[in-house]
Amino acid sequence: MSAAPRPRDPYRWWRAALGLYTTLFLGFLYLPLVVIVVLSFNNSTSTGFPLTGATTKWYGQVLNSADLLAAFGNSMAVGATAAAISTALALLLALGFRHGVRGQSLVLNLILLPVLLPGIVGGIVLLIFFGYMEVRSDLWTTVLVAHVNYVLPFAFLTLYPRVHGFDRALEEAAMDLGATPMQVFRHVVWPILMPAVVATALFAFTLSFDEFIRTVFVSGHDRTIPVLFWLLVVDEIAPYLPAMAVVIILVSTALSLAAFAIGRRADRAT
Amino acid sequence: MPREDREAAAGAVAVAIRKVGKRFGSVAALDDVSLDIRRGEFFSLLGPSGCGKTTLLRSIGGFEAPTEGDILIEGRSVLHLAPYERPTNMIFQHLALFPHLGVRDNVGFGLRMKGADRAETARRVQEVLRLVRLEEYGDRRVDQLSGGQRQRVAMARALVNDPAVLLLDEPLGALDLQLRLQMQEELRRLQRQLGATFVFVTHDQGEAMAMSDRIAVMNAGRLQQVGTPAEIYERPANRFVATFVGHANLVEARLTGRRQDGFAEAVSADGLAFLGQAPPHAGARDAVLAVLRHEKLRVHPSDTVQAGVAASVVERTYMGSSLRFTCRAQGGAILTADTPNDMPGRDIAEGAAVLLDWSPADVVFLTE
Ligand SMILES: Nc1ncnc2c1ncn2[C@@H]1O[C@H](COP(=O)(O)OP(=O)(O)O)[C@@H](O)[C@H]1O
Numbered sequence: 001m002s003a004a005p006r007p008r009d010p011y012r013w014w015r016a017a018l019g020l021y022t023t024l025f026l027g028f029l030y031l032p033l034v035v036i037v038v039l040s041f042n043n044s045t046s047t048g049f050p051l052t053g054a055t056t057k058w059y060g061q062v063l064n065s066a067d068l069l070a071a072f073g074n075s076m077a078v079g080a081t082a083a084a085i086s087t088a089l090a091l092l093l094a095l096g097f098r099h100g101v102r103g104q105s106l107v108l109n110l111i112l113l114p115v116l117l118p119g120i121v122g123g124i125v126l127l128i129f130f131g132y133m134e135v136r137s138d139l140w141t142t143v144l145v146a147h148v149n150y151v152l153p154f155a156f157l158t159l160y161p162r163v164h165g166f167d168r169a170l171e172e173a174a175m176d177l178g179a180t181p182m183q184v185f186r187h188v189v190w191p192i193l194m195p196a197v198v199a200t201a202l203f204a205f206t207l208s209f210d211e212f213i214r215t216v217f218v219s220g221h222d223r224t225i226p227v228l229f230w231l232l233v234v235d236e237i238a239p240y241l242p243a244m245a246v247v248i249i250l251v252s253t254a255l256s257l258a259a260f261a262i263g264r265r266a267d268r269a270t
Numbered sequence: 271m272p273r274e275d276r277e278a279a280a281g282a283v284a285v286a287i288r289k290v291g292k293r294f295g296s297v298a299a300l301d302d303v304s305l306d307i308r309r310g311e312f313f314s315l316l317g318p319s320g321c322g323k324t325t326l327l328r329s330i331g332g333f334e335a336p337t338e339g340d341i342l343i344e345g346r347s348v349l350h351l352a353p354y355e356r357p358t359n360m361i362f363q364h365l366a367l368f369p370h371l372g373v374r375d376n377v378g379f380g381l382r383m384k385g386a387d388r389a390e391t392a393r394r395v396q397e398v399l400r401l402v403r404l405e406e407y408g409d410r411r412v413d414q415l416s417g418g419q420r421q422r423v424a425m426a427r428a429l430v431n432d433p434a435v436l437l438l439d440e441p442l443g444a445l446d447l448q449l450r451l452q453m454q455e456e457l458r459r460l461q462r463q464l465g466a467t468f469v470f471v472t473h474d475q476g477e478a479m480a481m482s483d484r485i486a487v488m489n490a491g492r493l494q495q496v497g498t499p500a501e502i503y504e505r506p507a508n509r510f511v512a513t514f515v516g517h518a519n520l521v522e523a524r525l526t527g528r529r530q531d532g533f534a535e536a537v538s539a540d541g542l543a544f545l546g547q548a549p550p551h552a553g554a555r556d557a558v559l560a561v562l563r564h565e566k567l568r569v570h571p572s573d574t575v576q577a578g579v580a581a582s583v584v585e586r587t588y589m590g591s592s593l594r595f596t597c598r599a600q601g602g603a604i605l606t607a608d609t610p611n612d613m614p615g616r617d618i619a620e621g622a623a624v625l626l627d628w629s630p631a632d633v634v635f636l637t638e
């Protein structure tokens with residue numbers, strides 16, 4: 001049995017170079033993350049190298065820290081509330097604009113505009129505004145309002161195209177089959193739009209959960225995860241910070257991926 | 271008219287359109303349209319794209335409000351009724367099946383909205399699925415169906431509600447030719463079997479001819495003619511109908527008199543003499559348009575017949591089941607003849623001298 005001579009692959013070197021380049025590319029993106037993950041298991045009381053052994057005790061500390069749990073609770077609660085409020089508000093406007101009204105494009109642009117505002121400016125604007133209104137900074141007033149204010153345009157911009165693209169004929173067909181406007185909404189519009197609404201709410205939640213720069217100006221004594229994290233870094237480089245970073249990365253990534261997956265399903269449905 | 275007769279007449283009319291007009295800004299989509307659609311008939315609205323067919327259908331279904339006139343269903347004005355209150359159901363141009371519901375729930379939607387009980391709904395749905403030959407497909411999702419099956423689901427979803435009038439907006443437009451012909455038959459079968467009133471919109475004159483009891487031809491928002499397929503084809507009311515339905519020779523001519531047998535005589539500018547049927551009010555010297563269908567004009571090689579209009583073949587086009595001869599008559603008139611492919615004259619070549627003839631019964635004079 002003699003092996004047939006294999007033809008030489010003329011792109012051999014290209015392929016090798018491309019493989020190397022791709023590795024460097026991904027390395028640049030992920031090296032910092034890998035370092036953080038490695039350090040999070042490092043058995044050393046000072047953050048950083050050298051590695052002195054493996055431990056999971058930092059994760060234990062992180063998951064048992066009262067401060068962290070409180071901040072996590074705050075972030076979850078404000079995130080969920082801000083997501084629900086902004087998604088509901090965005091949905092109402094998107095439904096109202098579905099069949100087109102006069103001056104609609106101006107309104108759409110005005111909704112888009114705040115997205116372009118730098119976060120630091122947004123934070124200072126809110127700080128001055130709340131000061132002027134004499135509102136005391138805390139989680140359920142200033143932070144919630146700041147988050148809804150920040151998330152709302154994004155919620156609208158994610159939801160509007162899906163609501164706008166909703167096939168009018170489906171509503172007419174339902175009405176033709178005897179459905180009253182309320183029934184049309186309940187049995188046709190809502191079930192078809194729901195995945196898009198859920199995706200929008202999850203997206204809004206991740207934005208709120210990750211928001212730092214506005215929150216830090218208006219959070220008073222209450223802390224969300226990003227604010228707590230920042231304070232910890234500024235106060236002292238605590239040895240459990242890498243573990244905390246990893247936990248936050250996992251939570252944020254999982255939420256974003258869920259939002260993305262549900263959004264994809266929503267787009268296939270409509 | 272005695273009261274009983276009036277009521278009987280009202281009972282025979284499923285939909286009455288009374289002087290209906292509809293403007294979209296400066297566009298008159300419908301202009302003074304009046305017609306009666308009889309109970310149990312397959313009625314087609316035929317016309318080119320943009321002539322107002324959909325607007326008229328949607329006005330009957332309650333999706334457009336006419337700016338003028340009235341619409342009566344079963345003798346009752348429906349203008350004040352919302353679509354969900356009207357005894358009509360519509361098959362939409364792109365079907366508009368509910369993507370989030372399976373076949374069974376799509377079909378049962380109307381019954382559920384009206385609060386029919388579960389068992390009854392399930393029974394009726396199954397019955398209608400059998401009617402459209404989809405009883406095996408109740409559990410499918412609608413995106414798992416072929417084009418023809420989706421068509422049937424749309425039919426079933428409307429028919430399960432037992433509508434007084436079924437409105438169909440070019441439902442076969444998206445299908446390929448084979449499936450289209452098959453669905454035409456299927457629709458016709460359903461309509462006959464149920465004895466329901468169908469109002470069918472199409473821009474395809476062949477489709478309208480093949481399916482309809484009666485046809486309303488529309489153009490630019492106005493009604494052109496209402497009649498059976500044969501009436502529309504054999505006795506077109508005006509130039510538009512004569513050209514839109516089938517293929518016809520149109521020759522400008524002037525009436526010269528009437529004969530004992532009822533046929534009128536006319537002569538064209540280039541000297542062609544016609545006998546044909548003129549409307550009773552038309553008198554000598556009136557300008558008319560002589561309409562002669564392509565297939566009613568016969569072409570003979572000059573040496574095979576004695577009489578006829580002398581002409582020469584300018585162009586011969588092979589069209590499969592038929593041949594088209596474009597001929598120039600003495601005097602210069604151009605006349606076109608469609609000849610079945612098995613006629614003796616099919617070997618006539620371009621440039622050949624021929625004699626043309628036709629029957630006076632096939633010539634219609636239109637006064638314009
Ligand atoms: N909602 C609308 N707004 C403005 N113009 C319309 C609207 N619907 C139809 N039209 C116009 O009315 C005319 C008739 O349209 P339509 O009834 O859809 O024609 P068809 O179904 O015969 O193709 C067209 O000129 C069309 O542009």
Ligand SMILES: [Mg+2]
Pocket residue numbers: 320323324325
């Ligand atoms: Mg149309």
